Amino acid sequence: AQKITQTQPGMFVQEKEAVTLDCTYDTSDPSYGLFWYKQPSSGEMIFLIYQGSYDQQNATEGRYSLNFQKARKSANLVISASQLGDSAMYFCAMRVSQGGSEKLVFGKGTKLTVNP
Amino acid sequence: KAGVTQTPRYLIKTRGQQVTLSCSPISGHRSVSWYQQTPGQGLQFLFEYFSETQRNKGNFPGRFSGRQFSNSRSEMNVSTLELGDSALYLCASSLGVRDSYEQYFGPGTRLTVT
Numbered sequence: 150a151q152k153i154t155q156t157q158p159g160m161f162v163q164e165k166e167a168v169t170l171d172c173t174y175d176t177s178d179p180s181y182g183l184f185w186y187k188q189p190s191s192g193e194m195i196f197l198i199y200q201g202s203y204d205q206q207n208a209t210e211g212r213y214s215l216n217f218q219k220a221r222k223s224a225n226l227v228i229s230a231s232q233l234g235d236s237a238m239y240f241c242a243m244r245v246s247q248g249g250s251e252k253l254v255f256g257k258g259t260k261l262t263v264n265p
Numbered sequence: 266k267a268g269v270t271q272t273p274r275y276l277i278k279t280r281g282q283q284v285t286l287s288c289s290p291i292s293g294h295r296s297v298s299w300y301q302q303t304p305g306q307g308l309q310f311l312f313e314y315f316s317e318t319q320r321n322k323g324n325f326p327g328r329f330s331g332r333q334f335s336n337s338r339s340e341m342n343v344s345t346l347e348l349g350d351s352a353l354y355l356c357a358s359s360l361g362v363r364d365s366y367e368q369y370f371g372p373g374t375r376l377t378v379t
Contacts, residue, residue, distance in 0.1 A: 182366060192353050194370035201366065240308065244368070250321035252298060253357070253368060255308040 151176045151245045155256035162231045163264050169216070170226040170259045172241035182244040183224040184253065185215065189237040197239075200224055231263045267292065269358045269371035277377045283344040286374045288356035290337050294369075296320075296361030297339035299331060302353040302373075311354075314339050315361045343376075351378045 152175045162168040174183065185197040200208045200215045208215040216225040228235055238260050242253045270289045278284050290297050298321075299311040310323040314333035333339045343350055355373045359365055 184366075184368060186370070191372070192355075192375065193372040194355060194357075196369055199366040242308075246363070247321055250313050250315070251363065252310045252313060252321055252323070253300075253308075254310070255300075257307050 151178070151243065151254055153241050153243050153254055153256035155241055155259050157259045158257070159260045159262070161262050161264060162228075164233060165230055167227060167229045168231055168261065170228070170239050170241075170261065172224045172226065172256060174222050174224060174241075174243050176222075176243060176245065178246055180246075183215070183217070184242040184244070185213070185224075185226045186240045186242060187235075187237045188240060188258070194240070198226070228261075233263050233265060236261060236263045269356060269369055271354075271356055271371035271374050273374060274372060275375050275377075277379065278346050279379055280346055280348060282346050283342065284346060284376060286341045286343075286354055286356075286376075288339045288341070288358075288371055290339070290356075290358030291369060294358040294360055294367070295337055296359045297333060297337065298357045298359070298368075299339070299341050300355045300357065301325075302355060303349075303351075308355075311341070346378045348378050350376065352376060 154173045181202045183200045187195045198210045198213045212229045214227045238258045240258045241256045272287045296315045298313040302308045313321040317333045328344045331341045353373045
């Protein structure tokens with residue numbers, strides 16, 4: 150079954166420090182995509198970063214980087230130099246193919262709190 | 266370019282009523298997917314529309330339906346509302362082509378059923 154697992158319900162980090170949010174996935178599809186989204190209390194899902202299964206290099210977007218370890222089926226999000234505005238829920242998601250279409254399968258999320 | 270828009274942002278309905286939610290995708294995107302988010306079940310896929318056709322459907326009862334118009338705008342309808350339908354409903358916009366990395370969400374509609 151195609152599944153995303155986020156084992157950290159909550160994480161705390163000091164402002165300006167780096168933090169890693171864990172994500173493991175399970176799929177038998179050789180072609181897949183992995184996403185990270187940020188969801189502040191307002192509810193909107195904000196796209197952060199994407200990693201394709203055939204991408205040779207780890208994805209980076211500003212302070213966000215994705216530590217992609219294909220053999221271990223992990224796609225951890227690293228946030229460098231945390232800011233107070235980074236406090237939010239973070240969701241890892243996988244694009245899965247189904248009947249000629251695609252959908253996103255989400256993990257349960259990790260609540261990140263950045264302390265001043 | 267403008268992002269994904271959803272209307273209304275907030276909605277309060279009574280059990281047994283029906284509701285229609287709207288989603289306008291990013292210009293040029295032909296696929297609209299709908300997700301339900303609840304504290305207990307997390308984010309669950311409802312259905313996807315592409316070029317006015319439902320292309321994929323999640324495991325939700327027939328009370329949940331949708332449609333897509335020629336301008337790619339999509340509506341989602343829930344009939345005979347139940348208390349458990351209280352949730353944040355999110356729509357996602359994408360090109361709809363395989364392996365596309367573009368999956369952008371709207372701000373959501375928060376539905377409360379009393």
